Amino acid sequence: MQSQSRLPANPSRTGAKGFGSLIKWREKMIVCVAVVGHQNNPLYVQSFTDADDALKLHHIVHCSLDVVDERVNNPKKSGPTLNETFLGMLYPTENYKVYGYLTNTKVKFVLVTTDLDVRDADVRNFFRRFHAAYVDAVSNPFHVPGKKITSKTFAERVSNIVKSFGLSSAG
C-alpha cells in the first residue's frame, strides 16, 4: 500500500454532532476495562462513559473473549515469546478498539478504547500498571480467588490509571 493512501483525517465533524448514538466525539479515552476469570466470567467490569452504553460495552468485552480464546488456542508461530502476556488488539468494532492481556494465571484483562490511533506502547504500559493493581487487589487476604473484585481501592486505582492513559505520550 502506498503511504499516501492514508488520508488526512479531517472529517467535518461539525455536521456529525449529536446525531445517532453511533456518532460521538471521538474522544481519545478508555471507555471500559474488565477483568475476566478462568471460566470467562467477569470479575470486574467498569465503564468510564457518561453515556448509557454500559451494556454495549459489556457485550464488546464479552465478544472479545472469543478472540482471546482463539489467540490462546492458536498462538502465532511468529509470536514473540511463549510468555507474552500482551495479546494486542483483539478486534476493532464500530468506533472502539479492544485490547487484551492474559496473565500467567490465565486471568484476562480487556481494554476498550475510543482512541483509534492508540499506540501499542501506551496500551502495554496501561496493562502493566493495571496488572500491578490487580495483583495488589487479589493479594488482599480477604479476597477469595475467583470471586468478583469489589475492592474500592482497586476501583480507585484503576480509575486513576485510566485517567492517566496516554498522558505520558500526549503530543
Added chain:
Amino acid sequence: MEEYPEELRTPPVALTALVGCPELHAPITAHLHAEQPPINALALPDFSKISLFARVTKESPAPGRSINGILKRDWLSKHRTKIPAVVAALFSSDHVSGDPAQWLQVCTDLENLKGVIKGRNIRLVVVVVTQTSSKDDISSEDRMTSLRKRAEIDSKYIIVFTPNDPLELKQSLNRLRNTLAELANTYYRDEGRQIKARLEKKNLSSVELQIRYSFKVAVFAEFRRDWAEALRLYEEAYHVLREMVGTSTRLPPIQRLVEIKTVAEQLHFKISTLLLHGGKIAEAIMWFHRHIDTYWSLVGEPDVSFLHWEWLSRQYLVFAELLESSSAAVQNVSSAALSTSDKLTEFEFSSAYYYQSAAQYLKEKSSCLELALSISVNSRELDENEESAIPAAYVGQFVKLLERGESLTTQPLTDEEFVHHSLAEGKRFQDSFEIIALFKKSFEMYSNNKTLRMASYCGLQMGKEYFTLNEFNEAKQIFENVTNLYRKEGWVTLLWEVLGYLRECSRRIGSMKDFVEHSLEMAALPVSANASDNAFKDSGPAGPPSLPQRQMIHKEVFGVVRGEVGFSSNEDKDELRVTDGHPLYLEIDLVSPLRIVLLASVAFHEQVVKPGVSTMVTLSLLTQLPLNVEIDQLEIQFNQSECNFIIVNGQRPQLAAISNVQPGRRVETAPSLEIITNKWLRLTYEIKSEQSGKLECIYVIARIGPHFTICCRAESPASMNDLPLWKFEDRVEAIPIKDPGLAFSGQKAIQVEEPDPQVDLILGSSGPALVGENFIVPVTITSKGHSVHSGELKINLVDTRGGGLLSPREVEPFSADNLHVELVAISGQDSQDQSDASSEGIKKIQPSFGLISVPILNEGESWSCKLEIKWNRPKPVMLYVSLGYTPHISEATSQKVHVHKSLQIEGKSAVTISHSYMLPFRWDPLLPSMAKATKDPDPSPILPLKETSILIVHAKNSTEVPLRLLSMSLETEKDGACTVRQKDEELKEPALIVPGEEFKKIFHVIPEVNLPKLSVGTVLLRCKRDWGHGEQQSGSSCCKATEVLTKQRLPDVSVESPPVIITLVCPPHAILGNPFTYSIKIMNKTHLLQEIKYSLADSQSFVLSGPHNDTISVLPKSEQVLSFKLVPLVSGVQHLPRVTVNSVRYSAVFHPSIAASTIFIFPSRPDFKITDRAESRVESVVVE
C-alpha cells in the same frame, strides 16, 4: 453486491463484433467465449447494422462549460456491450472472387464499415470464408490484394477461414481468435493511452474530469487485464474524489455528498475486487478500513443521515460478500495473511464480522429513517408525488422527470425535493427482515467457527429485531439459545437483558410458566448494586439491572403466583390467573438455572441406621430472591414413600389445611417457613424407616399460595455444587447445616441396615489341603434365636491373589480338567435332607460356585453339610460361604438376613519328588560327550548304553501333616527302550513320612536303545494322610483319608554307547603288610584298536609293583587288565596310588574319584562275624 450493475460486478471482457456470413457466427462466438481469456462478440447478421457503432455526434465539452457529473452511468456498459474493440468483417470467397457485381458489393460494404469504425478507432479484421482449402484460384489472389488495400490493413489481418474441414476450422478459429485478441488489446491500449495523455496534461478544467479519465483508463487497463495499472488508476481516482468533498459546489450540498459517496463506492468496489482477486486479502481489508474511516463521519444533513448509514451498511455488506467469495476460493489465505500482518485481527478476516457490521449500520439507518420520517411534517405527502425523481445520466445523481406534453424532460432536483424523494423511497422498504437476515448469516458463520460469543451477540440482535417486529415466538427461541452461554459464563448484566426480553416475550405469548420462571430467575440474579441506573438505560424491557428492579420483579411475580394479580398479555385482553383450573408447577433440578431461586439441601445426621430406629434429618432451604419468601407448605418425598412427610407453616394455619395431604401422612408444623435472602432455613426432624436398604430424599416440594408448587430436587450438602452466578459474588456463604462436619459430609441418603442375624455359620477347617485329594470342609448352621426359612447357602471359591473367580488361564478352554481348584460336591447331613433339598429344587454346583437350599430350622436347631473341594494344582483359595434366610415365614415381603463367612485354604502338593543317577562302584564307562561337556553347569545325565545305571528317587513330604506312603514305582514306557529293575511296588507296610522327611528308592536302569532322548518313565507315588492311631476309626466314618496319587514324569536322558569301560578291581579292605592286587580292567567295546596311555603315581602308603606308565593297545572287543601288586604300609583309610588312564583316540583322561580310590587298611586281620542279614533287607531304606 447484486444491486450493482452487471458490468461493474464482473471483470471487463474484451468486446468484438462479427459482421456478415451469419451462419458462422454461432461457432465463432462460442469459441471466443470458451477460450481463456474469453472474448465477447457481437454478431451482426449483415452490414446494414453497422451503424450501431457510429459515433453519436456530440459537441466536445467546451473548456468553460461546467461538468455535470463525475461518471456517466452508461459509459461502462456501453463499452462492455455496445462498442466493440475489433470488427471482423466476414466475406464469402465466392463474393470476393465472384462476378464484378458481387465484388462491388464487397467493396461497398467494406467502405461503409470503414467509415463507421474510423470515428471510434475500432480495429478491422477481414475474414474471407472459403469453402475449399485449395488456393488454386488465381483471380482471388489479385482480389485479396486489392481487398487488403481497400481495407487498409496489414496482410496478417486478412484471415482465410475454412469452415468445412474440422481440422481447418479449428485452425481458422484459433487464428481468428488470436488476431482478435491482439487487436482488441491494441485498441484498449490506444484508447487508454489517449485518455491518459489528456489526464497527464494537467490542465483539466475540473477534478470531475480527472476522476472520470482515471476511471476510464483503469477500465481500459482492466480490459487488457493489466490489473496493476487498473488498481493504480482506480486508487488515484479515489483519492482525487476524496478531495472533492470539501471543495465541490456543483450540486446542492446533500446531493453533492450523495454523488461523491456513490462514486467512491464504485471505485472502492473495483479496488477491493482487484485486491482480493490478486489474493491480497490483508491489503484489501486495510483498504476497506481506510475507506470506512474516510467516509464514516461524512454523515451529511441530519434529515438524510439514514442515507449515510444505508451507504455504510452497503459498504460492509458488499465487502463481506466479496471476502466470502474470495476466501471460499482460497481457504488458507487467512492464516497466511494473519501471520504477515500483525495489524489486523482474526475477526477482520472473517466475513461474518462485516455482515454483522452491515446489519448494525442498517439498524442505525432504520432508526434514523424512522426519526426523519416522524420529524418530516408532510409525511403524508410523501406517498403522493412519487413520480418525482429518477436516476440521472451521471452516477449518483437524480433528476426530476417532467412530462411536457409528448416529450419528457429532466430537471435537476433541489435538496428539498431530493430529501423528499429519499424519504419516500426509504419508506417503501422494510429493513427489519434484511437486518435479521444479515445477523442470521453472521450468526451462522460465527457458530460454525465456534466463535460462540460473537454468535450469541448476533443472536441477541436478531432476537431484538424479531421483538420489535412483534414476532415473539421467534424472538423467544433465539433469546433462549443465547441465555445458555451467558448463564454458563456468568455475565449477569447480559443475562439480565436477555431474560428481560424473554420475560416480555412470554408475557406477550401468554406463557405463564415461562413468565414466572424468567421473572424468578431475574429476581434472583446477582446484579451488582453499584451499577448506576443511568449507564444501563438501554437494557431493554427489563429495565436497568439493579436491586430495586429485582425487588419490583419479585413482587410482581409473587403477586401472580399467589393468584392475587392477573397476568395479562397485551395481545388479548383476557387475564390469565393462577387458579384451580390453571395451577402452576415448576421443577428445579440440579442443572436448572432456578437453583438460585430455591435450593434444597437434605442431610441425614447418620450414615447408617438400623431399621425401626429413628434418626435425624435436616432440611435446609436457600434463596437468592431479594425479598423474603413465605412458604405455606413443604413436602419431603423419599424413595420409600411411607417416610414422606409434610411441614406446614404454623403462621398460616388457614393455608395449612390446603390440599394434597393424604390421609395417614405425617404432618409437622413449623413455627415459620419464611426464607430470607441468602440465609439458610434449617429444619430438623426425626425419621424412621422399617425397611432395610437405601432411604433417599428425592424431592422437596414447596407450595406457595393455593395453586403454585415448586418441586425442588434434594441435594446432598457433601456433593452440592456452588450456586451458578452467585459463586462469583463476594457474599457471605453459610453452610447448610450448623454442624460443619455434617455440612461437608452429609448425604441425602442413608443406608438402612438389615436386622442382625441370629444364626451361626461355622466352617470347620482342617489344615491345608493336598493336591489331588477331595478336601472336605464341614459347614454347620446353628439357629440361635431366628428360625431359618427359605434359607440358601451360597458357596464361592475365589482366587486369593486376583480376587476374581477361580478360572483357568485365559487361553485354556474352559473345562473341568484345567481348573486349578474345583468344588466337587456338597453333601447334606443325611439322605432325607438331600431328598428334601432336591425336591425343593435348589442345588447347583459349578466348579467355583455352589448353591444349596437349607431346610427349615427352628430356633435352637442346627444343620450341617460338607463341601468337597478338589485341588488340581497347589494354590491358596478363599472360600466364601453365605447364608441368606428370612426369619419369619409369615411375612413374604420381609427382609432377608445374610450371614457371611470366609476361610482361606492352602492347597499343597503332598510330596516333592526328585531323583539322581549314579554309576556302579569303581566302574566307569568313557562317555566322550560327557568328557567334552564338562563345562556345562547342569548337564543332562548321560547313561551308558546297555550298561546298568542306578536311579535314586527321593520323595519329600512338603506338607505340614504326616503322610503315609503306600507305594512308589517307576512306570516305564511300553516301547522297551529302557529296562528298569525294581523291587515290588507295594511296601510291606505303609511308610510314615513326617513333615520334611525324605523317602528314597533305588532303581536299576539299563538303556536298551541308543536314542538321543530316552524316556525313563514316570514315578507313581501313592500316599495318604496319616490320621494317627486315635483318629483312625472316626476318620473312617467322617474324614476318610483318600489316597493321593502323585505322578511325576522323569526327565529324558541321553544315551551313549561307551567305547571304553574302565573297571577298578580292588578288595574292599586290606591288612597292613599283606599284599593285594589292584587291577585296572580296560575294556574296548569298539571295533577299533584303542591306544591307551596310563600312569600310576607313587604313594607313601603303599609299596607298589608293576609298570608306572606305558602305552598299550587294546584289541577290539577285548579286555586288557593292568595288574599291580600293593603292600599297604600305613593303616586306616588310605588313598590308593593315583591312576591316570588316557584314551588317545578320544583324548579323554580318566581319574578315578576319591571315593573309588579309597581303601581301608586294617592294622591286623579283623575278626568278622558273618551273618546273612543283608540278604533279607529291603533295598529301600529310610534315612534321616
